[in-house]
Amino acid sequence: xxxxxxxxxxxxxxxxxxxxxxxxxxxxxxxxxxxxxxxxxxxxxxxxxxxxxxxxxxxxxxxxxxxxxxxxxxxxxxxxxxxxxxxxxxxxxxxxxxxxxxxxxxxxxxxxxxxxxxxxxxxxxxxxxxxxxxxxxxxxxxxxxxxxxxxxxxxxxxxxxxxxxxxxxxxxxxxxxxxxxxxxxxxxxxxxxxxxxxxxxxxxxxxxxxxxxxxxxxxxxxxxxxxxxxxxxxxxxxxxxxxxxxxxxxxxxxxxxxxxxxxxxxxxxxxxxxxxxxxxxxxxxxxxxxxxxxxxxxxxxx
Amino acid sequence: xxxxxxxxxxxxxxxxxxxxxxxxxxxxxxxxxxxxxxxxxxxxxxxxxxxxxxxxxxxxxxxxxxxxxxxxxxxxxxxxxxxxxxxxxxxxxxxxxxxxxxxxxxxxxxxxxxxxxxxxxxxxxxxxxxxxxxxxxxxxxxxxxxxxxxxxxxxxxxxxxxxxxxxxxxxxxxxxxxxxxxxxxxxxxxxxxxxxxxxxxxxxxxxxxxxxxxxxxxxxxxxxxxxxxxxxxxxxxxxxxxxxxxxxxxxxxxxxxxxxxxxxxxxxxxxxxxxxxxxxxxxxxxxxxxxxxxxxxxxxxxxxxx
Numbered sequence: 001x002x003x004x005x006x007x008x009x010x011x012x013x014x015x016x017x018x019x020x021x022x023x024x025x026x027x028x029x030x031x032x033x034x035x036x037x038x039x040x041x042x043x044x045x046x047x048x049x050x051x052x053x054x055x056x057x058x059x060x061x062x063x064x065x066x067x068x069x070x071x072x073x074x075x076x077x078x079x080x081x082x083x084x085x086x087x088x089x090x091x092x093x094x095x096x097x098x099x100x101x102x103x104x105x106x107x108x109x110x111x112x113x114x115x116x117x118x119x120x121x122x123x124x125x126x127x128x129x130x131x132x133x134x135x136x137x138x139x140x141x142x143x144x145x146x147x148x149x150x151x152x153x154x155x156x157x158x159x160x161x162x163x164x165x166x167x168x169x170x171x172x173x174x175x176x177x178x179x180x181x182x183x184x185x186x187x188x189x190x191x192x193x194x195x196x197x198x199x200x201x202x203x204x205x206x207x208x209x210x211x212x213x214x215x216x217x218x219x220x221x222x223x224x225x226x227x228x229x230x231x232x233x234x235x236x237x238x239x240x241x242x243x244x245x246x247x248x249x250x251x252x253x254x255x256x257x258x259x260x261x262x263x264x265x266x267x268x269x270x271x272x273x274x275x276x277x278x279x280x281x282x283x284x285x286x287x288x289x290x291x292x293x294x295x296x297x298x299x300x301x302x
Numbered sequence: 303x304x305x306x307x308x309x310x311x312x313x314x315x316x317x318x319x320x321x322x323x324x325x326x327x328x329x330x331x332x333x334x335x336x337x338x339x340x341x342x343x344x345x346x347x348x349x350x351x352x353x354x355x356x357x358x359x360x361x362x363x364x365x366x367x368x369x370x371x372x373x374x375x376x377x378x379x380x381x382x383x384x385x386x387x388x389x390x391x392x393x394x395x396x397x398x399x400x401x402x403x404x405x406x407x408x409x410x411x412x413x414x415x416x417x418x419x420x421x422x423x424x425x426x427x428x429x430x431x432x433x434x435x436x437x438x439x440x441x442x443x444x445x446x447x448x449x450x451x452x453x454x455x456x457x458x459x460x461x462x463x464x465x466x467x468x469x470x471x472x473x474x475x476x477x478x479x480x481x482x483x484x485x486x487x488x489x490x491x492x493x494x495x496x497x498x499x500x501x502x503x504x505x506x507x508x509x510x511x512x513x514x515x516x517x518x519x520x521x522x523x524x525x526x527x528x529x530x531x532x533x534x535x536x537x538x539x540x541x542x543x544x545x546x547x548x549x550x551x552x553x554x555x556x557x558x559x560x561x562x563x564x565x566x567x568x569x570x571x572x573x574x575x576x577x578x579x580x581x582x583x584x585x586x587x588x589x590x591x592x593x594x595x596x597x598x599x600x601x602x603x604x605x606x607x608x
Binding site: 042043044045046049162164189190191192193197198199202203204206207208210211212213224227228231235251254 | 328330331335336339342343433438439440442443449452453525528529530531533534535536537538576577580581583584585586587589
């Protein structure tokens with residue numbers, strides 16, 4: 001009985017919170033501007049904030065209204081945001097899926113409601129997506145791998161701190177592995193999952209280094225992971241381990257400039273992704289054809 | 303008492319089995335370096351688990367700790383940045399966490415609100431605040447003093463491990479050798495009977511949540527110092543890790559049964575499991591399954607033990 005009360009109360013709190021999230025942005029002015037619903041992966045990373053800024057700028061230029069929300073890396077949250085977009089009858093949806101496969105049913109529901117769906121940064125595993133705008137993640141991973149091979153002169157133990165829940169990250173990992181495998185002297189340690197977050201990466205890096213004292217390089221699938229790994233390398237006073245990150249966020253670039261163990265970073269162009277996504281929507285709504293995938297170039301910062 | 307000792311023994315055997323399995327899977331598992339590594343990795347969890355044990359013993363729960371840790375880490379980083387003193391930053395973080403303890407305790411003890419709901423609300427509020435205050439970005443580059451707690455060693459033992467040991471020791475002493483400790487067990491066992499026996503239930507429950515808040519603040523400082531930064535998305539799902547450690551240790555979610563020693567064993571058990579699976583190079587997807595299965599078996603073992 002008591003448990004039941006607790007559950008009912010908990011559900012009420014959740015319902016209130018969701019309701020709040022839904023009603024925070026309404027209002028349909030007199031002039032009919034086209035509305036684009038955006039559900040980002042998270043607002044935590046500088047990456048998505050940059051993307052958001054560029055989207056707003058592009059929407060301003062194109063005369064669109066943006067409804068920007070964040071899925072906060074939570075599939076069910078993102079699903080309900082899409083449901084809300086459908087109810088609000090937006091003209092298009094741009095998504096950064098929190099889960100490549102899991103998002104498919106929600107996209108199918110948007111398809112049924114005749115709302116065109118675009119994905120940015122992370123691809124969807126199902127449903128009809130008009131266009132996917134993203135960094136060339138495999139290429140990025142390959143750049144990181146080539147850098148490591150060169151820096152280690154083709155020999156040594158190499159580890160990966162990954163996040164095997166997300167397709168774009170799996171692509172980075174695969175690109176990296178592909179490049180590293182060309183050097184016969186390099187041994188690849190099985191990937192350790194680090195959740196893509198700094199606190200989890202800290203702990204995963206401890207295990208990676210502990211289990212492989214002779215490790216020479218660590219490829220981290222994003223900068224939060226790389227900065228977590230860097231804390232460990234520095235606190236252990238390791239001199240001959242190099243770290244390669246992904247995203248080239250300002251804090252990471254600072255660390256590269258400061259001559260730390262973080263030596264290189266794959267730079268994406270989140271602003272370009274954001275801008276091109278909104279432009280792809282505009283093109284589609286004007287009735288022009290849009291390419292199925294739009295690859296935004298990546299570069300290596302070192 | 304004999305029952306309590308037995309469930310401890312069952313878990314000790316499980317830990318031993320775990321060690322044998324992992325030692326055979328990885329050469330680097332059973333080394334001094336790795337044992338220190340396991341202790342360092344789980345210092346923050348252990349500190350939190352002491353507070354959570356107290357809360358769960360009263361029949362309560364705290365779902366907000368992960369978010370409070372993030373908010374306190376951000377607070378420490380911001381205040382260190384402004385004042386130039388990490389000490390002041392850390393004191394502010396601990397104070398803030400203690401205030402959350404007062405808040406939780408007051409609502410639970412005096413307003414009779416279910417702890418699940420109160421702390422669920424804190425979970426979302428504190429996380430939201432952490433993002434707002436930090437503008438969604440990690441706050442780093444705070445100088446060596448900020449990272450000192452996370453880096454320092456005394457006679458080969460990391461300071462963070464010493465802090466965790468002290469928290470465990472104090473928690474154990476309070477529960478087993480003070481009147482307050484006996485009251486905590488009595489309240490969790492049967493609040494009405496405790497009230498009739500003349501125990502001030504409200505005051506004691508409030509004290510438990512305040513103590514839990516204080517420990518959350520200390521854990522926040524340990525984590526922030528190790529990260530060398532305040533990180534808004536840190537501590538996510540820590541509440542689950544900590545509750546798992548407490549429950550695997552054998553503390554009953556309905557209150558009144560369990561203790562800090564059991565929690566220590568639970569923390570060690572899960573800590574070794576995570577570390578061993580990583581060292582053995584087990585596939586990350588399989589690790590998730592293994593963790594769940596092992597948690598279930600540990601609790602089952604405990605049930606059969608009784």
